[in-house]
Amino acid sequence: MDSRDELAARLDACQKCNVCTAQCPVAKVNPHFIGPKGLGPDMERFRLGQTIPRETTLDDCSNCKTCEVTCPSGVKITEMIIEARRAASKAPHKNTLGLKLRLRGYVLGRAEYLGKLGVIWPTMTNQILKIKPVRLALDKVLSISKSGPLPAYGKPLEVLVGKRPKIKASDSKQVVYFPGCYTRYNEADTGQILIKVLEHVGYKVIMPDFHCCGLPLDANGQFEKAHKNGLYNLELMRPYLEADMPIITSCTSCGLTLKEEYPKFQTTSAQLIGAHSYDLFEFLWQLYEKGELPLDFQEVKASYGYHPPCHLKAQRIGTPVVRILGLISGVKIRNLDAGCCGLSGSYGFKAEKYDNAMKIGSTLFEAINVGAGRGDFQEITTECGVCKVQIQHGTGIPTDHPVRILAKAYGLIN
Amino acid sequence: MWDAVVVGGGLAGLIAGIRATQRGKRVLLVTEGVGTLFHFSGIFDYGDVEGLRHLPKHPYTLFDSQAITQGKHFVQEICPEYVVNDRPQSAFNVLGTVRQGDLMPRSMVLPDPQEQGVFVLLVPEGLKDFFPEIVADNMAREFPGWQVSVKRMQVDALQEWTRLGKSVTSIDYADIWRSEEGYRALAHEIDEIKRQFQDAGRSQGKIVVVLPSLVREYFDASRTKFYRNEFSLPVLEMSSFVPSPHGRYFAEYLKHIFTDLGGELMIGARAVSLKGELNSEGHAKICQELVVRSMGKLMRLKGKKFILATGGLLGGGIKVGMARRSIRESVFDLPLFIPQEWSVPQFLAPQPYAQIGVETDQFMRPLDPVSGQVVWDNVHVVGRMLAHWDPWTQRCGGGVSVTSGYAAAELI
Known part of the structure; x- marks a missing residue:
């Protein structure tokens, strides 16, 4: 079966139960969005018949993949939507997106070039991005929201490869x-x-x-x-x-x-x-299951709220970080699981999406504020960088990657 | 190595997972999607338990009545708004007719029809699949001594929806009532009703506001905030249409209880096969690991016990192929009980296909229907996957799922 047939097969697996739309963070806040079932499997029937909807409708999906993880029948809903975007971008009538939005797509898509530019002189970049008129200009020229939490740049991570990388089967470590x-x-x-x-x-x-x-x-x-x-x-x-x-x-x-x-x-x-x-x-x-993970942990007395990123859930591996941190004595971790943070990569940076992105994140922000206010935890931990940026933007509560907690336990950092 | 791997995140699977975790076991719950809990009306049906226990092979025959009561009390323990009662109670369903149920939230229980009063049906604008005129007619028919009146309300947050003529699901409304803004709008509307009816002297009897889509028995993602209850009049909620807010909140609620107790949830993962070997006596097999497809690789989940809670035909645990009579249990490939004739012509009659499922011994271990031997020694089958029952005509869906899930957890 080629991938197209497979998609069609999953299309027939859709039972129209609407659970995906009920769980979709975007459909909840945006009445113009027809939801994952509508945009995915329902419209897919028309797309298979060559009727391609306007790009802007397709553009409403934030690609968080909540629908796919939610679907009881394994329908690849987001995949259908992204495929349809791909097809629409090649369609003859693709000029539905104005120059500004196409330019913005070009800029926001280039996280890497932005990174390379940003790290040339990080302090300057960060300062410039804090200047209000600059953000206003970005908003006007590129529709990049003036309020969105653009991440700061720092000294980049150095590449680590030997001159002639030695690869031998014996070097399994x-x-x-x-x-x-x-x-x-x-x-x-x-x-x-x-x-x-x-x-x-x-x-x-x-x-x-x-x-x-x-x-x-x-x-x-x-x-x-x-x-x-x-x-x-x-x-x-x-x-x-x-x-x-x-x-x-x-x-x-x-x-x-x-x-x-x-x-x-x-x-x-x-x-x-x-x-x-x-x-x-x-x-x-x-490694732990094989008995190969060093367990020389020092006690770390701290409580954390954990936000599982949407794209971790989409990896379908559960929450291994909760299991690992649970091995460290003193660490208390609560899996908040309060939905999408709203930022979804670069979605929440877009001017017309910023308000909705903040609304999407409000459930999570509330869970964090209530938990922190009650003293359940002092900090948040999450694997995703942009979730981190959004959580700090929405709640002001310090948020970091969980590897730092592990490094503390191993005595590698303070 | 997990003490138990539960396959399936519907009612039976979550109840089993929560109870086993509560008992201090390390539990992993693997589920492909959210399960059929999104179809849950908010009411648990147990059916005529004593009568059903006399039907040969009905799942209730696997349990004594004490175990059934324990399960009910467990629901009440984890969700105190559910009150165990000796007799069935009544609630309005989504069409305004009265239905009985065995375990329902306090806020759904109907007042005494012998009393006199007014029902004010509060209808949120644009509520999807809700027909106020029919509902009001039915309510008046069910409660002849009561006056029924309809009041519509709008919520600012949904102005754009109204403008577009787009309907709003009851899940979205339930969500709005939980927000500060939504709560205020609702409280204001109820104050208005009070003024209109009571203060104007239009009614001497009881005034009850009836609201679809209000789900207040479970706390939300912040784990602290129960739905606020302070209204100036009593508010009665109706059971809901699918995808149901009760189902959605109950699923979320159970999931949070499970993970807060230390259970691990692996959502989106499809169980594909398992590995096991014959036990020492050579009769039954012992399952060692469940193989789950996770993106590019296969994950092997080792466990001491396995609970199969994948649901039946609707939940996806039993797959029917296009080929005539091709029907199978999709994870363990367990032998199924399949009746000779699958269906009878009367649509609403008891349908034989409802009885399809896995036969088990008293410990809910799967049996070979021909030899009567236990197939897997450390696998327990719970919920809709069990054979010889019919949730629709026997009205015992919640009862069988809760009881079997709870009982299986006690065996871990």
């Missing part, structure tokens, strides 16, 4: 780290801590000069560039994949792209990537 643009350009210290943790548990870390995974490009209609990035990254990974080395991600969206999108590429490494990519904590839990 090596992993490849795919940091993603956010860690690389906005939060390199988290990346360094993660590398220290992996070294502490006995793994040498290789970090080739990867490009952006492609997800922000796909989400902003830059499908060809996304495809090129994917091929480039897969080629960089090839020798390591062939040597049976795990690829570790710390960003849940990059992780999802590696697991879900890359296997669709027509290259040999694409066939290996799915089985070799791991979320950091998924990987650590596997």
Whole structure:
């Protein structure tokens, strides 16, 4: 069965129960959005008959994948919507998007170039992005919301590859780290801590000069560039994949792209990537189950609220971070599971979507504010960089990647 | 190694998961989607328990009446708005007719029809699949001594919906009532009704506001805030249409209880197969791991016990193929009881296909229907997957799911 037939088969699996729309964070706040069932399987029947709806309707979906995780019948709803966007971008009447929005798609899709630019002189970039007239200009010229929580830049994470990377089958204690643009350009210290943790548990870390995974490009209609990035990254990974080395991600969206999108590429490494990519904590839990995870934890007396990012849920691996942090004495962690933060990659940066993104996040913000107010926890922890930025924007409560808690327990940081 | 791996996140699976976690067990619950709880009306039906216990092979025959009562009390324990009662109670369904139920939230229980009073049906603008005229007619027929009046209301937050002529689901309304703004709008509307009816002297009897889509028995994602109840008149809620807000909130609520107790939820994962070997006596097999498809790789989930709570034909636990008579249990490939004739012509008559499911021993372990031997030693089957019952005509869906889920957790 080719992938098109498979999609059609899943289309027939849709029982029209509407549970996806009932759970969709966007449909809840945007009356113009017809919801995942409508835009996915319902419209798919028309699309199969070559009637392609306007891009702007398709554009309302934030690609959080809540519908897919929710669907009791395994229908690939978001995939249908993204495929339809792809088809619409090639359609003859594609000029429905104005120049401004196309330009914005170009800018927001380029998380990597923005990162490369931003880190040339991070303090200056950060200062400039704090200037109100600059944000106003971005809002006017590119429809990038003047209120959205644009992340700050820092010194980038250095690439880690030997001059001639030695890959031998016996070197099984090596992993490849795919940091993603956010860690690389906005939060390199988290990346360094993660590398220290992996070294502490006995793994040498290789970090080739990867490009952006492609997800922000796909989400902003830059499908060809996304495809090129994917091929480039897969080629960089090839020798390591062939040597049976795990690829570790710390960003849940990059992780999802590696697991879900890359296997669709027509290259040999694409066939290996799915089985070799791991979320950091998924990987650590596997070590724990094999009895290979060092358990030399110091006590960490702290309570955290945990926000599971949508794209972690979409990886269908449960919440391994809760299991791992549960091994550390003193750590209290509460899985908030209060829905999408609303930012959804670059969705919430867009001027016309900012208010809705904040409304989507309000349930989560409330859960955090109430819990913190009652003293259940003092900080929030979540794997996703943009969720972190949005949570801090919406609640003002310090939020960090959970690898920092683990590094504390291992005595690697204070 | 998990103490128990529960497959399926519907009512039976979540009850089993919560109870086992509460008992200090390490439990992983794997579910493909949200399950059929989104179809839950808010009312648990137990049916004529004593009568059904006399039907050969009915799931109730696997339990003594004490176990059935324990399950009911467990629901009350985790959700105190549900009150265990000796006799069935009555509620309005979504069409305004009266239906009986065995376990329902306090806020749904109807007043005494012998009393006199006024029902004010409060209708939120644009509520999907809700027909106020029919509902009011039915209510008047059911309560001849009561006056029924309809009042419509609008919510500011939904102005754009109204302008577009777009209907609003009861789930979205239930969500709005929980917000500060929505609560205020509702409280204001109820004050108005009070003024209109009571203060104007239009009614001497009891005034009861009837509201669809109000779900107040479960707390929300912040785990602290129960729905606020302070209204100037008593508010009665109706059961709801699908996708149901009661089902949605109850599913969320059970999920949070489960994870707060330390249970782990793996949502979106499809169980594909399992690995096991024959036990020492060579009769039954012992399941060692459940294989779950997670993106590009297969995850092997090792457990001591496995609970199969994947639902029946509707929930997706039993798959019917296009080929004639191709029907199978989709995770463990367990042998199914399948009646000779699947259906009878009368649509609303008891349908034989409702009886399709897995036969078990008294510990809910799957049996081979031909040899009568236990197939898997450490697998317990719960909920709709059990054979020989019919939730629709016997009206015992909630009862069988809660009882079997609870009882299975006691075996972990």
